Amino acid sequence: MASSTMRFGEGVTREVGQDLANMKAQKVLVMTDPNIAKLPVMKTVVESLKANGVPFVIYDRTRVEPSDQSFQDAIDFAKQHKPDVFLAVGGGSVMDTCKAANLYMHYPEADLLEFVNSPIGKGSVIHKTLSPLIAVPTTAGTGSETTGTAIFDYKPLNVKTGIANRKLRPTLGIVDPLNTQTMPRQVKIASGLDVLCHALESYTAIPYNERTPRPTNPAERPAYQGSNPISDIWSLEALRLTVKYLARSANDPLDKEANAEMCLAASAAGTGFGSAGVHLCHGMSYPISGLNKSYKHPEYNVDHKIVPHGISVAVTAPAVFRYTGEACPDRHFKAAEIFGADVSSKVRKAESAGPLLAEQLTKFLENLGVPNGLEALGYTKDDIPALVKGTLPQHRVTKLAPLETGSEALEKIFADAMKNY
Template sequence: MSAAIRVAQSSQASIKSLISLMNKSCTCPAHSHARAIQREHHQHTKDCGHGKDDDHEYAFEMASSTMRFGEGVTREVGQDLVNMNAKKVLVMTDPNIAKLPVMKTVVDSLKANNVNYVVFDRVRAEPTDRSYEEAIQFTKQHQPDVFVAVGGGSVMDTCKAANLYSNYPNAELLEFVNAPIGKGSVIDKTLSPLIAIPTTAGTGSETTGTAIFDYKPLNVKTGIASRKLRPTLGIVDPLNTLTMPTQVKIASGLDVLCHALESYTALPYQERTPRPKNPAERPAYQGSNPISDVWSLEALKLTVKYLKRSADDPLDLEANAEMCLAAAAAGTGFGSAGVHLCHGMSYPISGLNKGYKHPEYNVDHNIIPHGISVAVTAPAVFRYTGEACPDRHFKAAEIFGADLSKVRKGESAGPLLADQLTKFLQGLGIPDGISALGYTKDDIPALVKGTLPQHRVTKLAPLSTGAEALEKIFADSMKNY
């Protein structure tokens, strides 16, 4: 039996179980799963200690891209494009992926279905404003009506940006970039169809409406976030992840890990302010909610169980397939709930890189992979946020293997989760804190300065976090082991 079939059967069983729980005729609090989730979420609100007023949010939206999962499903993309009546397709990838079997599969499928296409294969790993501009100019030159992104998060995000600005040909790059770095203008057009074919199990970008890049003038990461950016279809084929180098696999998986943890512990949606005056202005990242919780917890469980297995054995088909599902599940969860401090602090860690180049990344520039930059602060972040919603931190710690029956009365949830995270990260052999990436305590003011503008994510932390708190978290992140 193939890994895909085993995973599909497992997923079907989980879905049937969830539907059964949600549809039980009894609506009393003791038996209703939906009400149990709602009750726990209200406790999360209470635990976080936020008050109520007329400006608070009262609704959340759940939306995601259509996802197709299965071993070998990449070969269907040509027929998908025919079904879309595509006239000219732009296939976007990077120089490394361009040489791998997945691109041959995609091109063969397009040729077999007589699809007119052009390839852009110069996407930069960890894209910048300049690399975005290059892809956008290529797109404007060729004027495609459908896009296909083949690669990891960098490729998918670059393709989203190219799609956006080809539909707004007169807009400057900062027009839609998140405030305060950009103007944060609302995307009010329906963009061209985009099919995303991930080759990593990490960003979940095949399900989300975000596009992240390094903005070099300020040396920080920022991005664009809108539901309009979501791919039309995500084709998730576990076979495409088998060629990932071990370090790429680990870094990608750590992004999944932090997506799950941050979205599960994010500020509850009904505590976010201000409430939008127009539903179209409701942000893509809305705060944790009962539906995002389901996806985030499932992604966390899968990542804890399968990430090390997939890293230890590149040909472990089951582990690779489960990590693909984990990435998509986490993308669905954080695509609604959002992320918070690990991601907000990761942006200056990557953007201010002083000369670090992570092993096994075949690129011609220094690079701190996104998954590494989010993970190195995770123990300190969750040590800090534990007091805000301890039940959620205890639950996450239990998924890592903590025995809650041995927790002493009054013991803090934050340190317990931080200890479990530290063991997990050490077991994967990732760099020991931000000092291993070249930073010293003298760099903390610059790192804090680079984090403060990341309002889109930092304001979703369950605790209000200013410069003083960020300084302490960065200091605590110098070494983890």
């Protein structure tokens, strides 16, 4: 079990300059995106760095939902400036891009696919120690401040993929609820749905002691190892918090309690899935985002079409858990109970676990106004073969599903996810 050091509380962002001074940082690369660059959090960060005499350079070109090209641009910038410490200020896109820049700065001759998960990339082991990285999340969603994962769109194949290795984990995550107050409602919802699926998928992933074969060397042990007794604690707590506070946080940007609890939920889920992993919702989400024809989600201030990551994972969630219920019914019943379902002995039949959780998820998504399945994102049943084809290479996550899931099963799940309510 591995995790990043975390600091939580309102106003802790202003301490980052002292942290970097304590680390004796000589040159800090501050990475953000064009929207965050204009917000109070960046003013706080810059003032803290200047007040503590920390030399820095800013990269503010991070792409929301990064691509191989945007990763490469950030990597080139890092190679040019050669910082000794990285500081990511933003959502998951910023933190993931910063991790990639840190990694490839230390492997300047490596091709981008060198460390990308197999079979899309080579999946090479990271042997070098990377530079320290401090992450200051501005969304309550990805939990990237706790994980060794960096996700991006690989344009040549029109799918999302990523790099997963414990050495990518931030040295310190600074979680300040004040930084999430400026999130638009739709960004809050999408971010929170990522937390929801992180929690549900890691809790229902294949148990760690059923994964085979055992790696021949501990260095080759995957970052995602299956559900385990420690990750279960974090995943269930993240689920409870999200069910209780996501709608409140989305509906009232000044609800300090809800904002703070969603920040905790995101980091808790990150700690859980950073150890256990995720499975089908995420594996299927990658082609949903990558094959997007024209959909652009409201309130996302970007110049490109976009299915936000949290939306792409959530639209298949009812269909996924309707399918996986038979593999571990007790866990599906437990999750459904957290949503408020009656799981008394009178209805506790194994075959009803998946449908019961799917019903609760559907109500939750409808209440938040989430797009009604894949059709609402512009997909039809004619797109299912391409969506299946894009999911099959996502071995990093699909192999963590509690049931073996081949092409035929994926076709049925995608068909079931065309419309949710």
